[in-house]
Structure formats: structure tokens, C-alpha cells
Amino acid sequence: MEFSYSSKVKELQKKLTDFMEEHIYPNEKVYEQQLNAQESRWSAVPPIMEELKEKAKAEGLWNLFLPESGYGAGLTNLEYAPLCEIMGRSPIGPEVFNCAAPDTGNMEVLERYGTDEHKEKWLKPLLAGEIRSCFSMTEPDVASSDATNIEARIERDGDEYVINGRKWWSSGAGDPRCKIAIVMGKTDFNANRHEQQSMILVPLDTPGVKIERMISVFGYDHAPHGHGEITYENVRVPAENILWGEGKGFAIAQGRLGPGRIHHCMRLIGAAERALELLCKRVQDRIAFGKPLSSQGVIQEWIANSRIEIEQARLLTLKAAYMMDTVGNKEAKTEIAMIKVVAPTMALKVIDRAIQAYGGAGVSNDFPLASMWASSRTLRLADGPDEVHRAQIAKLELKKYQ
Ligand SMILES: Cc1cc2nc3c(=O)[nH]c(=O)nc-3n(C[C@H](O)[C@H](O)[C@H](O)COP(=O)(O)OP(=O)(O)OC[C@H]3O[C@@H](n4cnc5c(N)ncnc54)[C@H](O)[C@@H]3O)c2cc1C
8 A cells, every 4th residue: 555645646735725724714704704694594605605616616626536537636535535634624625625525425426327417417517516416315214324224215107206205414405506416215115125225316496395494413503505304295306317227226325425434534634633733723822820731741642642543544544545446435345434433533532632722712613623523523423323334344354254
């Protein structure tokens, strides 16, 4: 394994870092102010976002994900990892570079399993950053960490499919630019366990699609993106909206969630780096009991442990990315599962230490730490809870001795 960064990656790292310093960090508060100045936090996307996207596009910092595709920037997962990490340092960063969840995972699905028409209609505007998308798999009424439990129905009726079901945690559904959902449901309740499910493209303006409410995360609404509870009632879409074919939903989910998961981990490493940086700056200036906080052994231990844990997580992420590039997403599933457990836990520990070092300021919204912690905590659940990933790792480990 060779993890040193190529000159192309180093150049992009520098460009991205400079862009973050010049345009992203100074505009985090502007974004929030513009959002709050609107009639409703859900009515529009703050204008600063579109301005920043244009700047990023002009600098070639656009669609850096999507390996092995003519639609992407021609980077491998391994090359993308250190870049995604930089974007993940800010909550508004990934969208500026058109590398935000859940669009990247959805675009990978459309690129891999979509027909030419799907690509023309949905992938191209997503790649251009003109529209956004959501992914509707999780349901309130069943334990959705086991995707075979999904109960939404996708039934064929002539040239159409009819969709009925209730979903929640469809991230991004609140965004006024969110035009398309990838919905997972069952086309055949009697088929083999992993062949009952299908995925289908549902334009959000189709009659019968209703966003019932937006769900908050520890009180944060994450507007205008948000997390929607959506009912699909007798929603009719053309039969050609099915992805790959009936019964392929589970297989697509396995493929989709691989890249989506590792992207979250890359961003979490960036968030942890930023938290550590904030911690280190704060403790050198803050004097308690006659000396800087940084001279306290316990705080030095927090700093050292944070650096150790970030490096460990980064190396495992790079290994997972390397495996995805060399043996494919399916073969890399253990590494992806491992990093999906490691990265959120690591980020939470580092951010928590930074919060502690900031004292009361750490839990306020004057600094980004509290919201970083809340978002990172969701990633011990979203895209599969830790326990499910651990169960998979253990299963594969035990298999070696059977
Ligand atoms: C902020 C956020 C964003 C999300 N975005 C999306 C999205 O865009 N699209 C989407 O479809 N979903 C999304 N989700 C949903 C997320 O993927 C699910 O919450 C997750 O898969 C768990 O499903 P569940 O909530 O039904 O929990 P359940 O399946 O009810 O599981 C509850 C708990 O049971 C435990 N458990 C489950 N299985 C095992 C096991 N095998 N061994 C031991 N313990 C186990 C785990 O601790 C788990 O947390 C999001 C969730 C959050 C919080």
C-alpha cells in the first residue's frame, strides 16, 4: 500500500485549503445570518451558497468524487480522501464543492445503475449543482437497520409503478432545490430475502408525495437541507424509473452505501482536525490558576490522544479507499465497516475534548463545536448503526475459522 499523496493531490489540497481560508470559514456566519433573515429557514437557500459554488466551479474544485467515471474529476477514492477531509472541516464546505451527502451517494447510484435517460434528466443537473436529491430508505414503523424489513410497496400497474409507504430521515428533502428521491421499497414480498427490494426514482413534485415534517437533530433543524418524514400515497411514476431492475434494491444499497459511508468518514476526520486546531489555539491563550491551560498535563494528554486517534482513523480510511480502488467496493466491505465504526467515535472523542477545553463556550453556538458534535453523533446511526457494522465485521472474521 502506498499512501503518499501525488503532486496532483498536493496541488488540490493547497487549492482547497486556500479556498476554505478565504471563502468558507469567513462565510459560515454569513450563511447562518442569511438563513435567519429569511421569512422561514426553509424558504430558500442563502444566496452566499450559490456565490461560493460559482467560485469553486471557476477554480476547478467541483465534483471531485466519482472515481472511474468520465463525469467526475478523474480522482481515485484514495486521491479524493484527503480532499474530502478538507471540505469536511466546515458544515457548509461539502456543498460548495458539490460533494455533499446525500447527493454524492445518489449520483454514484445514477452513474452506475441509471439508464442514459436517467443520467440526462437527473445526473447531469445534479452534477451541475442545479438540483439536489434525497434517499428514502428508512421507515418509522420498522427497524430499518435491517433493510430487509422495509415495507414500502412498489407495485407494477401497466406502464407505471405505484408507490405506497412512509419514510423518515430522508436527508435533504427540505431543500427547495431537492427535486428527486431515490426510494427503496418492495416489488415482491415473496422473493428471496435480498431480492424483494427495488429502488425507484420519484420526482418530489409527483402527486401523492407529501413531506409531513422535518425532524430535528438534538434541536438543530439543519435547514434548509433537513431530514424529512415523507408519505408516498399512490404515487405513480413511469415504469422506466426503476433502477437496474426489480429485485436489485438490496444490491444497489450495498453498492451505494459503500462510497457514501467512506465519504462521511473522510469528512469526520476533517471535523476532528478542526476541533483539535480550535482546542490547541484556545488553551494557549486561556489562563487559569496563573498559567495557560496548555501547561496542564491533562490537557496535553487530550491533545496527544487526539492526534494519535485522528492519525489511526485517517490511515484506516486511506486503506479502505485503497481497497475500494484496487479490489472494488464489495471486497472492501470489511474495511468500510471498520472505518464507519472508528471515524464517528474518534471524531466525537476529539470534539468532546475541545468542548471541554472551551468551558461553557464549547456548548454554545458561538463556536462550531456543539453543532459539530451533534452532526458527528448522528453518524453512529446514519448509514447503519455501529452495532450492525460490528456484527458484519465479526461475521467475516468468524468465517475465516469455519
Ligand atoms: C441525521 C440522520 C440522517 C439520516 N439520513 C438518512 C437518509 O438520508 N436516508 C435514509 O433512508 N435514512 C437516513 N437515516 C436513517 C438511518 O440510516 C437509520 O436511523 C439507521 O439505519 C438505523 O435504523 P433505525 O433508526 O430504524 O434503527 P433500528 O433499526 O430500530 O435500530 C435501533 C438500534 O438497534 C441496535 N441494533 C440494530 N441491529 C443490531 C444488531 N444486529 N446487533 C446489535 N444491535 C443492533 C442499534 O443500536 C440501533 O441503533 C438518517 C438518520 C439520521 C439520524
